[in-house]
Amino acid sequence: MQLGEKYKVTIDKITNLGLGLSRIDNFVVFTQNVCPGDEVEIKIDKINKHYANGSVVEIIKPSPHRVKPFCPMQKICGACQIQYIDYEYQLELKQKIVQETMDKIGGLDIKIPSPEPSPQIKNYRHKIQYPISQTKNSGRILAGYYKPSSHEIVNIKYCPIQPEICDDIIEYIRENAPIYKISGYNEVKHTGDLRHVVIRHSSYNNTNLIVLVVNDTKISSKYLNFAQNLSEKFKEISGVCINFNNKKTNVILGNETQCLCGADYIIEKILDKKFIIGAETFFQVNPKSAENIFKYVKNYIAENFKNPTILDAYAGISAFGICVSDISKKVVSIEENMKSVELAKQSAQLNKINNIEFNSGDAGKFLSNEKRKFDVIILDPPRKGCTTESLDSALKLSSNTIIYVSCNPATLARDLKYLKDKGAKIKSIQPFDMFCHTYHIENAAIITL
Numbered sequence: 001m002q003l004g005e006k007y008k009v010t011i012d013k014i015t016n017l018g019l020g021l022s023r024i025d026n027f028v029v030f031t032q033n034v035c036p037g038d039e040v041e042i043k044i045d046k047i048n049k050h051y052a053n054g055s056v057v058e059i060i061k062p063s064p065h066r067v068k069p070f071c072p073m074q075k076i077c078g079a080c081q082i083q084y085i086d087y088e089y090q091l092e093l094k095q096k097i098v099q100e101t102m103d104k105i106g107g108l109d110i111k112i113p114s115p116e117p118s119p120q121i122k123n124y125r126h127k128i129q130y131p132i133s134q135t136k137n138s139g140r141i142l143a144g145y146y147k148p149s150s151h152e153i154v155n156i157k158y159c160p161i162q163p164e165i166c167d168d169i170i171e172y173i174r175e176n177a178p179i180y181k182i183s184g185y186n187e188v189k190h191t192g193d194l195r196h197v198v199i200r201h202s203s204y205n206n207t208n209l210i211v212l213v214v215n216d217t218k219i220s221s222k223y224l225n226f227a228q229n230l231s232e233k234f235k236e237i238s239g240v241c242i243n244f245n246n247k248k249t250n251v252i253l254g255n256e257t258q259c260l261c262g263a264d265y266i267i268e269k270i271l272d273k274k275f276i277i278g279a280e281t282f283f284q285v286n287p288k289s290a291e292n293i294f295k296y297v298k299n300y301i302a303e304n305f306k307n308p309t310i311l312d313a314y315a316g317i318s319a320f321g322i323c324v325s326d327i328s329k330k331v332v333s334i335e336e337n338m339k340s341v342e343l344a345k346q347s348a349q350l351n352k353i354n355n356i357e358f359n360s361g362d363a364g365k366f367l368s369n370e371k372r373k374f375d376v377i378i379l380d381p382p383r384k385g386c387t388t389e390s391l392d393s394a395l396k397l398s399s400n401t402i403i404y405v406s407c408n409p410a411t412l413a414r415d416l417k418y419l420k421d422k423g424a425k426i427k428s429i430q431p432f433d434m435f436c437h438t439y440h441i442e443n444a445a446i447i448t449l
C-alpha cells in the first residue's frame with residue numbers, strides 16, 4: 001500500500017467510532033463518511049503500524065442504505081456523522097456495534113437486541129452548545145458546530161436536530177450582539193467576549209434557558225442590556241444567564257454562572273415527574289428517548305421488587321431516583337456536582353417526594369464508605385465508566401441487582417467484564433438510540449448477583 005495512492009474498496013462495516021472499515025491486501029483502512037456496502041475509490045492519507053486512514057475520492061456504487069441527508073450542512077458539520085444512512089439501518093449498525101463491543105471487549109456471551117428507536121429523529125436535542133467567533137474583515141458573528149477534526153466553525157443557520165426556536169434565537173444573537181458591542185471570541189488570540197452560546201430547551205413547555213459564556217470575569221451593562229433585549233424579543237426564553245470563562249481551555253463552561261434576567265432554570269417533564277434543569281447541570285440530551293430508558297428501568301424494578309431500597313449513583317439531578325421513588329421504599333442518591341444535587345432536592349420538593357436521601361461527593365468514595373445494603377443499585381457514570389472502586393462497592397452493597405446505564409459501549413463492556421469476572425451475571429443489555437444520526441448509542445444493562 002502506498003501513501004497518496006488510490007484504491008477501490010468495499011466497506012465492510014462501521015466501527016464504534018463511526019469509521020468505515022475496509023481492507024487492502026488484508027491491511028485495515030478506516031474511512032469517514034461511508035456506509036457498509038459502499039463500493040468506493042479511496043486515497044490513502046496516512047499509514048500507521050496496524051492500519052491506514054483513507055478519504056473518499058468517489059462513490060462508485062452506493063450502498064442501498066444511503067439516503068439524501070435532510071440537513072444541507074451534513075457533509076461539512078461534524079455533528080450528525082451518519083445522517084446519510086437510512087434510520088432503520090442506523091439502528092441495525094448500532095446493534096452490530098454494541099454486539100461486537102460486548103463480544104470483543106467484554107467477552108460476554110449475550111445477544112444484543114435491536115436498539116429502541118428515538119421517538120423523534122428530528123428536533124430532538126435538549127442542549128445546544130455553539131462556539132462563537134467573529135470574521136476578521138466584516139466583523140460578522142459566526143455560530144455553529146466545528147468542522148470534523150478542526151476548530152473551524154460552520155456558521156449554522158438551520159439545524160434540523162434541534163428545536164426550531166433555537167435557530168431563531170441564535171440568529172438574533174448573531175445579528176444583535178455587535179449592536180451591544182459584544183464581540184465574538186478569537187480562540188487563537190484569546191480575545192473577544194462571547195465564547196459559546198448554550199441553550200437548554202424544555203420539550204415539556206417549549207421554554208429555553210440561554211447561557212452566554214463570556215471571556216470575562218464580571219457582569220457589565222452590555223451583557224445586562226443584551227440579555228434583557230433577548231428575553232423581551234422571545235416569549236420562549238425563560239431566562240438568560242452569564243457564565244464566566246476566561247481560561248485558555250476547550251472546556252465550555254467556567255466555574256461561575258449568574259442570572260442576568262428571568263429564571264436560571266427550565267422545567268422538563270419525564271414520565272409524570274418534573275425536573276428543574278440549570279445552566280450547569282447534566283440532563284440527558286434527548287428527553288423523549290431518555291423517557292424510554294427511565295420507563296424501562298422503572299418497569300424492570302416494579303416487575304421484580306416490592307418496595308425496594310435503591311441507590312442512584314452518578315445521579316445528576318436524580319432523574320432515575322425521582323422516576324423510581326414512587327415504587328421504592330427509599331432512594332439514596334450520590335452525585336459530585338453540587339449544583340445538580342441542589343436542583344435534585346428542589347425537583348423532589350416540586351414533585352412532593354420525600355423518600356430520597358441526597359448526597360454530594362465522589363461516587364467511588366461514597367460507595368466504599370457505605371454500610372447499608374440496597375435491593376437495586378443504578379450506576380449511570382460519564383463516558384469514562386466506573387472506577388473499580390465503584391464496581392467493587394456496588395457488588396458488596398447490592399443484595400440482588402445492578403442496573404448500569406452507559407453512553408459508551410466500550411467502557412460498559414470493560415466494566416461488565418469486570419463484574420462478570422467477579423461472579424455477577426449479565427442478564428441483558430438493551431440499547432436506546434439517544435443520539436440519532438451519530439454513531440453514539442446508550443445502553444442499559446441488567447446485572448444480577
Ligand SMILES: C[S@@+](CC[C@H](N)C(=O)[O-])C[C@H]1O[C@@H](n2cnc3c(N)ncnc32)[C@H](O)[C@@H]1O
Binds near residue numbers: 336337
Ligand atoms: C451520564 S450523567 C448521568 C446523570 C443522571 N443519572 C441522569 O440520568 O440524568 C453522569 C453524572 O455523573 C456525575 N459524576 C461524574 N463523575 C462522578 C463521580 N466521580 N462521583 C459522582 N458523580 C459523578 C456527573 O456530574 C453527571 O451528573
